[in-house]
Amino acid sequence: MRRRSRTPAAPLAQRDGIDPVRVRLPADPEGLWATVGDHLLGRFEGAVGAERVAAMLREGRFVGAEGALSGAEAYRAGMHVWFHRDFAPEVPVPFRIGIVYRDERIVVADKPHFLATTPRGRHITETAVARLRRDLALPALQPAHRLDRLTAGLALFVVRPEDRGAYQNLFSGRRVRKEYEAVAAYDPAVALPVTVRSRIVKERGVIAAREEAGEPNAESRIELAERRGALGRYRLLPATGRTHQLRVHMHGLGLPILNDPVYPVVLPESEPDDFGAPLQLLAKVLEFTDPVDGRAHRFESGLRLAAWPAE
Numbered sequence: 001m002r003r004r005s006r007t008p009a010a011p012l013a014q015r016d017g018i019d020p021v022r023v024r025l026p027a028d029p030e031g032l033w034a035t036v037g038d039h040l041l042g043r044f045e046g047a048v049g050a051e052r053v054a055a056m057l058r059e060g061r062f063v064g065a066e067g068a069l070s071g072a073e074a075y076r077a078g079m080h081v082w083f084h085r086d087f088a089p090e091v092p093v094p095f096r097i098g099i100v101y102r103d104e105r106i107v108v109a110d111k112p113h114f115l116a117t118t119p120r121g122r123h124i125t126e127t128a129v130a131r132l133r134r135d136l137a138l139p140a141l142q143p144a145h146r147l148d149r150l151t152a153g154l155a156l157f158v159v160r161p162e163d164r165g166a167y168q169n170l171f172s173g174r175r176v177r178k179e180y181e182a183v184a185a186y187d188p189a190v191a192l193p194v195t196v197r198s199r200i201v202k203e204r205g206v207i208a209a210r211e212e213a214g215e216p217n218a219e220s221r222i223e224l225a226e227r228r229g230a231l232g233r234y235r236l237l238p239a240t241g242r243t244h245q246l247r248v249h250m251h252g253l254g255l256p257i258l259n260d261p262v263y264p265v266v267l268p269e270s271e272p273d274d275f276g277a278p279l280q281l282l283a284k285v286l287e288f289t290d291p292v293d294g295r296a297h298r299f300e301s302g303l304r305l306a307a308w309p310a311e
Contacts, residue, residue: 037071
């Protein structure tokens with residue numbers, strides 16, 4: 001059995017909590033690329049332009065295992081090249097990340113509304129993992145799961161790469177008890193508590209998920225915890241973890257979560273975030289048995305939903 005060669009360590013340090021991009025030069029049976037520069041130009045000129053690729057080579061921005069590359073090096077399939085992307089300016093999310101718990105293996109953070117968990121799309125440096133890597137000096141930190149950008153509350157991060165799989169398996173194996181809070185309209189016609197089971201489909205590139213006929217793949221228990229006039233505070237207990245599941249199920253009950261920009265109406269993405277009107281959804285509790293040392297953990301968020309202040 002052929003053993004896969006180990007990927008060499010990146011010769012570039014993280015920048016703003018973000019790892020460098022790694023490129024492995026592919027096989028070239030047709031002899032298209034005489035030099036490393038030929039390949040990099042063909043690969044990236046469509047994204048950033050030929051002049052920008054040439055400038056990055058002149059500035060030593062592309063780096064191999066032996067150091068900066070000029071582009072004139074002979075092409076060699078299998079060679080690794082690293083570089084840092086140019087990040088577009090991002091609007092800072094004006095809320096801090098709270099640290100609920102930290103030990104040598106995990107960090108449990110209170111993620112604020114509007115902060116993505118991991119780099120994706122237009123949110124790169126303004127993400128929870130990038131901030132925590134910088135603030136805690138933990139460059140290898142990785143999330144064990146993903147919390148939606150608009151949702152606040154508890155998110156679990158893993159300190160050491162060798163432990164990440166064990167904690168990810170807790171979530172994929174549904175061995176984590178999660179409890180959320182939400183604020184939505186109160187409707188006496190909606191009989192609660194109720195367990196909602198449905199089939200949720202989320203298409204790539206489409207903002208809103210939808211429910212459709214078929215075998216259920218999502219389950220949530222919805223309970224009314226408290227009522228204040230026209231509003232209710234709801235306890236949401238998801239048994240599965242489909243994208244936007246709780247938001248879809250609350251909308252399906254006729255109780256869309258307060259300030260939701262997608263359900264029932266999708267607002268334009270071009271609109272800037274309204275930091276004064278966050279989605280009223282909070283990941284309140286995480287409970288699990290530690291897969292490494294067997295300890296029972298229960299963590300509770302210190303955040304409160306703005307629409308439901310303490311009396």
